[in-house]
Amino acid sequence: MRFGLKKSSMAAAGASAVLALVLTGCGSSPQAGKVGTVEDPVTIRFAWWGNDSRAKTTLEVIKDFEAANPTIKVQGENTEFSSYWDKMATQIAGGTTPDVFAMSGAYPSEYATRGVLLDLDKVKDQIDTSKFAAGTVDLGKIEDKQYTITAGVNAMSMVIDPKVFEAAGVELPDDETWTWDDYADIAAEITRKSPAGTFGTTPMANDSFLAVWARQNGEDLYTDDGKKLGISEDTATKWFELNKKLMETGGAPSASQTVEDGSAQPEMTLMGQGKQGMKISWSNQMNSYSGSPLVMMKLPGESKQPGSWLRSSMEYAISSKSAHPKEAALFINYLVNNVDAATKIKSDRGMPANTELKAAITPLLKESQQKEAEYLDRLAEMDIEPPLPFPAGSSATMEVLNRFNTDVLFGKISPRDAAKGFIQEVNSNLG
Numbered sequence: 049m050r051f052g053l054k055k056s057s058m059a060a061a062g063a064s065a066v067l068a069l070v071l072t073g074c075g076s077s078p079q080a081g082k083v084g085t086v087e088d089p090v091t092i093r094f095a096w097w098g099n100d101s102r103a104k105t106t107l108e109v110i111k112d113f114e115a116a117n118p119t120i121k122v123q124g125e126n127t128e129f130s131s132y133w134d135k136m137a138t139q140i141a142g143g144t145t146p147d148v149f150a151m152s153g154a155y156p157s158e159y160a161t162r163g164v165l166l167d168l169d170k171v172k173d174q175i176d177t178s179k180f181a182a183g184t185v186d187l188g189k190i191e192d193k194q195y196t197i198t199a200g201v202n203a204m205s206m207v208i209d210p211k212v213f214e215a216a217g218v219e220l221p222d223d224e225t226w227t228w229d230d231y232a233d234i235a236a237e238i239t240r241k242s243p244a245g246t247f248g249t250t251p252m253a254n255d256s257f258l259a260v261w262a263r264q265n266g267e268d269l270y271t272d273d274g275k276k277l278g279i280s281e282d283t284a285t286k287w288f289e290l291n292k293k294l295m296e297t298g299g300a301p302s303a304s305q306t307v308e309d310g311s312a313q314p315e316m317t318l319m320g321q322g323k324q325g326m327k328i329s330w331s332n333q334m335n336s337y338s339g340s341p342l343v344m345m346k347l348p349g350e351s352k353q354p355g356s357w358l359r360s361s362m363e364y365a366i367s368s369k370s371a372h373p374k375e376a377a378l379f380i381n382y383l384v385n386n387v388d389a390a391t392k393i394k395s396d397r398g399m400p401a402n403t404e405l406k407a408a409i410t411p412l413l414k415e416s417q418q419k420e421a422e423y424l425d426r427l428a429e430m431d432i433e434p435p436l437p438f439p440a441g442s443s444a445t446m447e448v449l450n451r452f453n454t455d456v457l458f459g460k461i462s463p464r465d466a467a468k469g470f471i472q473e474v475n476s477n478l479g
Contacts, residue, residue, distance in 0.1 A: 200398020
């Protein structure tokens with residue numbers, strides 16, 4: 049199996065502003081640190097985000113690692129995603145950065161730029177990437193330096209509820225040919241033919257989705273130097289117009305319902321309750337939606353000019369201040385290469401980049417997760433060139449995009465003015 053990959057953004061507003069104030073001088077070389085023994089092991093800290101289920105699994109994996117490496121102890125630190133980045137910024141400012149920590153989106157670029165991340169070439173003997181699928185190692189490279197190791201890959205997808213389609217008497221789309229106009233028409237038809245409270249879809253305000261949209265239109269979300277947005281005003285306007293059209297034609301719920309649905313837990317969304325026919329979603333999130341068996345399809349427009357790509361759903365990094373970089377690297381190596389760890393983690397952090405581990409866990413996955421694996425294989429076969437990593441300063445892009453999109457849905461601003469305002473504000477953040 050072969051992947052064509054780079055990373056995408058999963059932003060959390062505000063943390064980048066804090067980082068800009070506190071990360072000066074974080075790039076010094078790590079101290080040698082003591083060598084652990086069975087009687088006196090070294091302790092490293094590992095921070096990640098996630099729910100209680102992920103925390104339980106991770107702690108089990110940590111226990112297994114410690115049993116196999118009795119000279120190293122790992123202190124696990126779990127945080128909800130909504131507060132993870134602010135907590136990281138506070139720890140960095142206070143000089144208490146974890147030795148190993150999870151990353152995603154634009155944060156690797158921002159942290160690497162400010163010297164927070166260890167250049168992993170310094171510990172390359174401790175991390176084996178020889179069994180990684182083609183392209184997945186490069187996911188962690190920023191300006192040709194290896195700063196992170198992918199924990200797993202995922203991609204944007206269209207999640208389909210066949211029961212909603214069947215109940216409405218609407219045929220499933222052909223994802224090799226369908227367009228965004230088809231998507232809007234199908235959404236409106238489902239709503240029209242379904243009981244009150246069931247809808248065809250909901251608008252999706254996500255910067256990675258916008259990046260797909262830009263690429264389908266022959267553009268990139270950001271310029272190659274990362275100094276400004278690469279998407280044109282016209283292309284951004286059409287994206288806002290699509291979301292407005294979905295609501296105005298009845299294919300999506302009202303603006304207030306859309307906002308409420310966007311902040312709900314997966315099982316409490318319309319899709320999770322079996323009241324939505326289609327949802328643009330990260331591939332590894334399909335399993336979070338309860339209810340009837342779901343199907344995963346390519347996004348509309350992929351047949352004409354593909355915009356989707358496989359990216360890291362989570363990445364592992366080491367603090368440049370870590371006193372135990374080799375031990376930290378050995379722990380990362382265990383997470384991404386050990387079959388026992390993989391059978392516990394499965395696809396929770398994305399599909400493993402290690403092809404042998406992916407093959408080992410696939411039979412253990414739930415039906416929905418196996419569908420994700422098949423979908424990612426389909427994208428891999430398309431051999432799509434990935435975009436460059438989202439640049440430093442872009443971690444707030446999704447919040448800006450969501451705010452302007454909400455204003456469009458509530459009729460406070462036109463799609464054209466939303467595009468202008470969005471581009472101006474993001475360019476200011478990047479500058």
